[in-house]
Amino acid sequence: MIIIVLTNCPHALRGDLTKWLFEISTNVFVGRVSARVRDLLWKRVEQHCGSGRATMVFNTNNEQHFDFRVHNSEWEPIDIDGFKLMLRPNFIDADGTGLKVGYSKASRYLAAKRKTSIKKQSVDSPSIVTPMEGGTPQMYTVIDVETTGLSVEKDAIIRLNALRISGDRIIDSISIRVEPHTLKLPSNKELTRMTEKLREDGGENLPTAMGKFLSFVSDSVIVAHNIRFNMGFIIAACDTCGLTTPTNKTEDVEAIAKKTLYNLRNHSLNSLSEYFGITSGQASFFDRCYVIMKIHKELQNKGC
Numbered sequence: 001m002i003i004i005v006l007t008n009c010p011h012a013l014r015g016d017l018t019k020w021l022f023e024i025s026t027n028v029f030v031g032r033v034s035a036r037v038r039d040l041l042w043k044r045v046e047q048h049c050g051s052g053r054a055t056m057v058f059n060t061n062n063e064q065h066f067d068f069r070v071h072n073s074e075w076e077p078i079d080i081d082g083f084k085l086m087l088r089p090n091f092i093d094a095d096g097t098g099l100k101v102g103y104s105k106a107s108r109y110l111a112a113k114r115k116t117s118i119k120k121q122s123v124d125s126p127s128i129v130t131p132m133e134g135g136t137p138q139m140y141t142v143i144d145v146e147t148t149g150l151s152v153e154k155d156a157i158i159r160l161n162a163l164r165i166s167g168d169r170i171i172d173s174i175s176i177r178v179e180p181h182t183l184k185l186p187s188n189k190e191l192t193r194m195t196e197k198l199r200e201d202g203g204e205n206l207p208t209a210m211g212k213f214l215s216f217v218s219d220s221v222i223v224a225h226n227i228r229f230n231m232g233f234i235i236a237a238c239d240t241c242g243l244t245t246p247t248n249k250t251e252d253v254e255a256i257a258k259k260t261l262y263n264l265r266n267h268s269l270n271s272l273s274e275y276f277g278i279t280s281g282q283a284s285f286f287d288r289c290y291v292i293m294k295i296h297k298e299l300q301n302k303g304c
Contacts, residue, residue: 009052
């Protein structure tokens with residue numbers, strides 16, 4: 001069997017080769033011919049290839065069980081201890097200095113564009129995207145915001161949960177249920193029944209709940225899973241209540257995991273807890289906070 005691949009060759013040559021070979025793809029010809037016909041076909045290719053390139057691969061009785069020929073190729077066939085290999089060219093510039101080192105203009109443009117985008121996000125939402133400085137903090141606050149849905153405009157906060165961590169120890173915690181009458185009834189019937197049940201149970205009004213929550217968090221570094229979601233609702237609630245928007249430094253375990261754990265299909269809280277073999281062991285409102293805290297610690301141990 002032989003395979004001939006053409007590049008930038010005349011159409012007449014392609015038509016000529018189809019008399020003996022099958023064109024299974026554009027400029028790729030395959031067939032089974034005798035050695036004499038193979039050599040004659042290759043001579044015709046060399047004669048009519050013009051400025052194009054051609055490569056032929058065929059089976060033969062040698063150590064590799066195949067051989068190849070090239071025409072007008074920049075890659076050079078060489079023999080090393082009986083094995084035929086292809087030598088890639090070492091391109092040299094016109095001035096003889098060889099390939100230029102460093103980043104291309106396109107890569108520098110993309111890098112500048114990314115930096116500009118990051119600066120813009122930092123100005124627009126500093127409390128969400130501000131990175132930590134000086135490594136992982138010894139004291140921080142893990143937060144989890146429970147809501148009626150995913151939309152900041154249409155949904156509202158149900159509960160605010162937080163754990164204050166010092167080193168590896170939990171030193172304080174807070175869980176505040178938001179007063180039901182401040183919630184917006186969702187259109188989903190099941191969520192509507194849930195909201196009506198919350199109204200029967202009572203809770204803090206939104207300004208009081210947010211005041212207590214912000215006082216608990218204070219100026220500590222905030223750690224969460226999907227920090228944009230959590231801080232988005234907190235900032236919207238602060239705007240509604242006329243409170244000062246928090247500008248705490250933040251860490252997002254989801255964002256960190258995306259940069260370091262490439263083998264995961266997704267980086268949801270469940271996926272990360274399964275990956276690290278984490279179970280909260282808690283049957284409380286702090287269940288997600290405990291899991292986030294442990295994932296954060298595992299990422300620290302990995303040097304993330």
